[in-house]
Amino acid sequence: MEEPSMHRFLLRFLPLLLLIAAMVRAGEVRLTYSVVPPATAVGPGGVLQVQVAALNGTTEEALPAWPGAVAGALIIDGRREPVVVRWGAGPTPVAVLAGGFQLRTLEVALPPRWSGSAILEIEAGAAGILRAGIVVTAPSSPASSPAEVSQRPTTSLVRVKPAAARLRRVFADRLAPHEPIYFIYGPDDPTAKFQFSFKYKLLDFRDVGEQRMARTLHFGFTQRSLWDIAGVSSPFYDTSYMPELIYESLAPAPEQRDTWVTWLGFQVALKHESNGRDGPMSRSLNTVYGRSAVAFGDLDSWHLLVAPEVFAYVSSLEDNPDLKDYRGYGRLTLLLGKNDGPSVSVTTWAGKKLNHGSVQVDLTLPIRTQLLNFETYFLIQYFNGYGESLRSYREHSETVRAGFSLVR
Template sequence: MREPPSVRAAIEIKPASAQASDADDSAPLDSLQPPPVVKKIKRSFLENFSTYEPVYFIYGPDDPAAKFQFSFMYRILADEGYLARKFPVLKGLSFAYTQRSLWDIEGDSSPFYDTSYMPELFCAYMMPAEKTKGGGFNWLGWQAGIGHESNGRDGDASRSMNKVSARALVSFGNLDGWRMILMPRIWGYIGDMSDNPDLDDYRGYGDLTVTLGKNDSVNLVVHMRAGQRLKKGAVQVDLTYPLDAVFKNFAGYFMIQYWNGYGESLLNYDKRTDTIRFGISLVR
């Protein structure tokens, strides 16, 4: 019987560097792998989210010792949508939510002293950056809308209010350098305020925020609120400095906040307090 002819095969094994050179060098590595299916399913419009009020956590010597705040806004309409094109003013239609808590972190069981829940619906217009001047006076925009604030409690501890407000933003100086920004705001109360009928005596009908600083340096914000006959208002001073100026690659700000006046908490809006706290701010 004749033996079947033998079959010979040669296998060439190339070094990894050689194999890689045979591929298209211009193709990114990610493009060679099929994306996970979850990447093909759109679950949010992240480009419509942005920051709103400052975000921080601070701590001080007086009770309640800790205070923190987080805040975001969501632009409701897309620029290319029918309503935005038909009514350009609606391009700035936005929903915002801010939550601020005073935390008795050193007390038994570390209870929250009081929390304010603040949803808002407003229209805003901000001047495009390319239309602002290099220095001097700049009109930055305006905002007008309706907002709610409550502490989420019931009974004698319940506090709530609804208000309509409008504010303007102007700046002096170089927006890329040192500048001062003024934000005057006025408001009026609407709806039932039976759980805190004299709140307007302490919260007043307007405030002024003054910001002095530079993007990559120190920033000073003074928030002044006028109460009844200018005797029951409040002043809050926030001083922040970027941490990456000292600790590289650390995204945040060192923050000092000083408060003096009425209404730091919605629960005891008619009590005057005076305190200072230190901590970290993620958005100033």
């Protein structure tokens, strides 16, 4: 008699769960945070970039408690002038080795028509209140004549940019995760499922008015595969390839720390999805989607994220003419979690007649290990509905898988 699927699932994952329990480190290692004063001055109304350092003076590695949102102010002659502060683009933060440090860039929007010296004060959640002295230069004198410019040495006109800076501009400041990245395994065929996703910044629109919304244009790519790893020759059951062009507008961090409703911004994108097959198994579609997100609660602690998404089909669905009956025209994601703690997200959608409903639940638990020098998550994913793969979008399935996630 065949074992129940859940029984087989627990038997397969018991060694993995024991390994995870042995790897998780209890307790928190406190780090020291400080602001590195900027080396150069900036003019009125400009964007000042400062470095925040997380110093680990202990004998154990630790993950910095970088907050999701920061607030800032300038202290000028004893009075406080609120300023917009947000994290600059950069790689995903990793654990700080014992005796080491980590730097993150903060972008500070300076007020117009003001120059001089001031104290920059940053409220950085668990990192505390950080301060540094800054200098804002007065507007420059009128431009020199062409004759004067031509007589200057070329070193004053050309800024030397070493290879490391070029690599940061090409990769570190432009490449970022997009959708969740994970590998999970379960008892039902196809047993394995994995996804990786990234986006590359093509354009950065910096002159965005008084609200200073961070508006950018990205190329994104996501690949999601279902892998019958337990089958004969371990074939891939189906793979979806999803390139897209994304216009993204992120709202500035709230100036008040006691704000309990925060709009995070929106995305509008043109997306292609196909499974790369031909003949009867071929599936493809093109959509335009828009999605936004609103957070309820403290972004540095427990909060509820509500993210609706609507989309429209912009090309023929000849490979899968009844796809709308199963995917519909939108989806809703609800996420309850904490930035440095566990989270659970529920994503649901239905067909165009509000039938063929589907739901996916993801539970993630942070894991800190000596083996990996970056934060990972233990992921349990439950799916119940239609079209977990593009190939079999008409078929209903229910399954549970578990594994690791690098981005949630």
